[in-house]
Amino acid sequence: MSQNHGQWTSRFSYVLAATGAAVGLGNIWKFPYIMGENGGGAFVLVYLVCIALIGIPVMMAEVMIGKFGRQTPARSAVLMAKASGRSSAWRVTGWGGVAAGFLILSFYVVIAGWAVAYTWYGFSGRFENQGAEQIGLLFTELNAGPWALMGWSGFIVLGTVLVVGKGLQKGLEKAVNLMMPILFVLLAIMVGYAAATGNFSEAVQFMFAADFSKLSWNGVLIALGHSFFTLSLASGIMMMYGAYLPDNTSLVKTSVYIAIMDTLVALMAGLAIFPIVFANGLPAGAGPGLIFQSLPIAFGQMPLGQLFGGSFFLMVVVAAFTSSIALIESSVAWLVENRGLSRWQASASAGFAIWLASLLTVFSLTGAEWSVVSLWGDIRISFFDLLDYITANIMLPLGGLIIAVFASWAVSEEISRRTLDTTPALYRLWQLSLRFVAPVAIVAVFLNLIGVLNL
Numbered sequence: 001m002s003q004n005h006g007q008w009t010s011r012f013s014y015v016l017a018a019t020g021a022a023v024g025l026g027n028i029w030k031f032p033y034i035m036g037e038n039g040g041g042a043f044v045l046v047y048l049v050c051i052a053l054i055g056i057p058v059m060m061a062e063v064m065i066g067k068f069g070r071q072t073p074a075r076s077a078v079l080m081a082k083a084s085g086r087s088s089a090w091r092v093t094g095w096g097g098v099a100a101g102f103l104i105l106s107f108y109v110v111i112a113g114w115a116v117a118y119t120w121y122g123f124s125g126r127f128e129n130q131g132a133e134q135i136g137l138l139f140t141e142l143n144a145g146p147w148a149l150m151g152w153s154g155f156i157v158l159g160t161v162l163v164v165g166k167g168l169q170k171g172l173e174k175a176v177n178l179m180m181p182i183l184f185v186l187l188a189i190m191v192g193y194a195a196a197t198g199n200f201s202e203a204v205q206f207m208f209a210a211d212f213s214k215l216s217w218n219g220v221l222i223a224l225g226h227s228f229f230t231l232s233l234a235s236g237i238m239m240m241y242g243a244y245l246p247d248n249t250s251l252v253k254t255s256v257y258i259a260i261m262d263t264l265v266a267l268m269a270g271l272a273i274f275p276i277v278f279a280n281g282l283p284a285g286a287g288p289g290l291i292f293q294s295l296p297i298a299f300g301q302m303p304l305g306q307l308f309g310g311s312f313f314l315m316v317v318v319a320a321f322t323s324s325i326a327l328i329e330s331s332v333a334w335l336v337e338n339r340g341l342s343r344w345q346a347s348a349s350a351g352f353a354i355w356l357a358s359l360l361t362v363f364s365l366t367g368a369e370w371s372v373v374s375l376w377g378d379i380r381i382s383f384f385d386l387l388d389y390i391t392a393n394i395m396l397p398l399g400g401l402i403i404a405v406f407a408s409w410a411v412s413e414e415i416s417r418r419t420l421d422t423t424p425a426l427y428r429l430w431q432l433s434l435r436f437v438a439p440v441a442i443v444a445v446f447l448n449l450i451g452v453l454n455l
């Protein structure tokens with residue numbers, strides 16, 4: 001594959017592209033609102049532990065598989081299994097990712113569509129001097145009917161298809177190169193502004209004082225699932241990127257960089273949002289609309305708020321866009337490989353399918369009656385919530401579990417040691433985490449949840 005698609009031109013651009021895939025709505029939109037819904041500090045602590053002990057080692061395993069095979073995910077996994085004398089059934093590590101990536105993207109584009117709308121609102125001055133109530137209304141109006149949502153998300157789908165269809169990395173690399181630093185600076189400005197004008201101490205208290213009585217087992221599962229979601233794990237992506245890994249690059253070090261960058265952006269987003277949430281008496285558990293109902297209040301009051309507000313949401317769009325491209329890539333690569341389509345045909349078909357699937361989320365948001373499904377008992381849940389729950393909290397941790405077992409038990413030590421290419425001590429640590437810590441933790445969380453739910 002490296003002959004067809006090329007390698008990243010340098011270690012730096014590899015890190016940037018992988019960071020671009022990692023940093024996205026998960027950090028800026030999802031992390032703050034699920035933290036808000038799950039009580040703050042204890043959730044953050046569990047999330048950080050999951051990133052360090054499970055997320056980073058699994059990321060290394062995925063990059064290792066891609067680096068070894070230099071093929072699309074399923075094929076790389078098969079090559080590595082075969083080389084270790086194992087069954088080619090381990091290709092399941094590739095398939096699960098394609099399915100998860102597709103389902104995630106179906107709601108991801110709709111939320112990215114919100115950000116496109118808010119970029120427009122910001123630059124056109126819709127936030128100016130608006131209080132919490134009017135800002136809340138703006139969000140309600142956006143979700144009143146399907147057409148606006150379909151249009152805004154259609155934008156993202158179209159853009160993704162165009163970039164992925166061309167199969168280019170050059171353009172993408174440049175865009176990420178430029179936008180990631182701007183996003184970082186804008187976030188820092190927002191944190192500064194929130195610290196100066198908002199209720200910063202309450203926000204810090206909320207985010208970093210761990211009160212475990214506020215955290216349920218479901219909350220623990222959400223933290224675990226989010227650590228996979230935010231690092232783009234178990235979706236084939238990191239295997240894909242590993243296949244492009246430049247030769248002189250340490251996959252261990254770069255994985256740690258990527259995870260640190262991703263975590264920093266998430267924490268900064270929390271520190272930008274919660275001071276404003278608390279200062280305006282908004283509920284921390286407001287749900288998916290949290291960032292859209294809080295930050296615009298600040299933009300509406302700060303000097304140059306029009307410029308800052310528009311630019312901020314533009315950066316969110318860019319961050320979401322670089323992740324969307326990564327998300328669609330697994331479906332596209334699968335179609336090219338297994339259905340013999342050209343890249344253009346593959347990305348257009350995947351894009352159309354995703355746009356259709358996104359309607360489930362669109363109608364969930366507008367509150368269409370049919371968009372709510374009944375599960376067992378009297379649990380009723382919208383398609384949007386269902387998609388989010390099944391992907392992040394079930395498919396990704398399960399995929400991570402399989403990858404951990406594959407990389408640490410099935411792959412021969414000789415091969416993993418050589419491909420990982422690190423010090424003996426770090427290798428042991430990595431192996432220990434994947435052999436025992438990750439599987440035990442993931443299974444324990446699942447079992448506890450099932451026990452608690454009394455299924």
Ligand code: PFF
Pocket residue numbers: 021022023024025026027101104229230231232233235236237323324326327
């Ligand atoms: N990591 C992305 C985010 O935090 O927004 C979401 C994501 C991208 C998940 C790519 C999975 C993926 F393959």
Ligand code: NA
Pocket residue numbers: 021022023024026027229230231232262
């Ligand atoms: Na992320």
